[in-house]
Amino acid sequence: MLGTGSEPRGVVEEWLSEFKTLPETHISTYAGSLHLKKCLVPALYRVIQDSSSELLEPVCHQLFELYRSSEDRLRRFTLQFLPELVWVYLRITASRDRQSNGCIEALLLGIYNLEIVDKDGNSKLLSFTIPSLSKPSMYHEPSSLGSMGLTEGALSHHDLIRVVYSGLHPQRETFTAQNRFEVLCFLMLCYNSAVVYMPLSSYQAVCRMSSRLCVCGFPRQQQKLWREPCNRVVLEPEFMVQMLTAVYHAIYNGEWEMGKEALEDILYRAQLELYSQPLLLGNAMMSSLPDSAPDETLGRKVLQVEVTPTVSRISRSAITAASIRRHRWKREDADGMSVGEDSFNLNDPDEGFSSGASNSSQPSATKLGGPAPRAGSQRSSAVRKTVTARLSRERDRDREKELMQREKELEKMKEQERVCPGLCTVRQCWKLK
Incomplete structure (x- = not known):
């Protein structure tokens, strides 16, 4: 366990006093300069890891005040410590030492109660749209699924949009065995929604948390470098799925070794518990990993998709007698235009089209200065x-x-x-x- 030396302690105390005297108008400027304090984040990690530190309670209170502010950068600053806070909380809970766990528990519950309501204090209702396979997306082409029968049932479900709702979470004043992972799953969901804004130290923390929660108290712990005595921590499959989501992002954003190790540890625990959800997701992630570490510069780049579909959207089953007939008519019309263009230049009243510009653009059969044709021959030609x-x-x-x-x-x-x-x-x- 890392202790709190004099230098980290001074950095933390300066940070605590600085925000208390900060005017409301300078909060935005303060949030923009917070990432410049290079020694602050490691010092805060040391305080969080030491449950006996006297600075732990004021630090938790300060992190909650930052999260309660309206500045998104301050909220993300607090959110980057969430994996370490969850690990310390579950480790202390497994050791049944409730006295040294109060401030961390209060911070986690405070973040949860802030996230389940909107600015007006109403409960949030999250909605997720399930895509339809009958419509193209960046992942598939509908034509590759084969032609589907145009039955009445298929037509009724063609434009059907399935929406799954999640929300209306109740307020929690304390952790219990029944609601513990309900709260922690929601907190990890909030973390994963902002994982692209997290620094590298937070990715390391989430990989470290995932590995330790999954192997502590099991024989696999003897293979690790850390030898801290720790009881087994009860985990639920939904929480492990959220861990996999965060670890997968860390793997492709600079933490290849730690992320891959965390993924293997999560699969190890899922196999022991026979949890189908993390097993399915973890094995899919493991199968999709490249042989070597991916380029770190590609991690945060926007995913480039091919605009032109790789598969033709018109399948062979779409070639019908009607399409052949239309193609033949177009070809015959083109042949007619090449044989005699004068028939298409008529101002036929039945066609409903009359344009002097189109007529003047065509070559005239009468030479300039030549004799004009008779009116009778013109009328007979037009009638014919x-x-x-x-x-x-x-x-x-x-x-x-x-x-x-x-x-x-x-x-x-x-x-x-x-x-x-x-x-x-x-x-x-x-x-x-």
């Missing part, structure tokens, strides 16, 4: 083109009706084939062709 266009549209409609009839017959034959296999013969299929 109009009749030709109408006949072409009628032929297209008849052809489309014929193809739709063929599709209906094909669907009918497929339905008969499903009901009675072998009913559709080669001769019948050839007729449909």
Whole structure:
């Protein structure tokens, strides 16, 4: 156990007196300069680890005052010590020494009671949206799941959004065996929600807490460098899942060795307790780890996702007779445009389109300075083109009706084939062709 020397004690006492005399208008400036005090954080860790220190009670009170302030940076400063506070609290609780645990218990309960309510004092209700597999995300493509039948039930669940609510936690005035891990799980959830803002010392503390809580009192403790006598600490699977979340972030943010060791210790304890949730999550994390330590500079970078999907969103099952028909019509229209563009330049009243700009942009058949065509020939040419266009549209409609009839017959034959296999013969299929 690290003692509190004269130098760390002086740093802590200076910090305690500095905040008490700080004006309200200087709190924001004070929060911005707090990270510059390099000796303060190690000194506070030493005070927290020594349960017999006389500075422990004023330090806990000061940390609570920082957390109660409206400045987010001061709240995060207190939150970085949460893993060490939880470890000391559970270790002392397992040793049944309640007298030296009062100030830490009060600090943890104070943070919990502040977090379960909003600024107006109303209970918070947290909501979590469960994503739907029918919609694309950065993790999957819906087309890779195969084509789903458009049944009435599938359509009714297509836009269904599932929301899970969590909250309305009751106020706690003291720890009991029944509510202990309910409070601690919620506190670790708060820590994990701000884990990206935590310093490296906090990552080391959360890995140290996870390893010691999982192996103390078990034979695996003899393999560790620390030999502190400690009783077994009862753990619940939900709390171990929160530990895994924090450890996983620490692994990829500069604490590869300590994080991997903590992950192995959590899996060791989960196997002994036969806890399915931490076993499932821990084994998945272990299987996804790289062979060597990842680059620390990549830990805090924003995850870059590929905007263009790696798999085509249009599957082969989407190629239907209707899509082939539309493709053929487009090709025929393109051929018609290449053969004679003058038929598309008509101001046909039936088409509902008239644009002088589009007409003037086309090349004129009359040479400049040449004789103008007669009005009678122009009218006859326009009538002939109009009749030709109408006949072409009628032929297209008849052809489309014929193809739709063929599709209906094909669907009918497929339905008969499903009901009675072998009913559709080669001769019948050839007729449909």
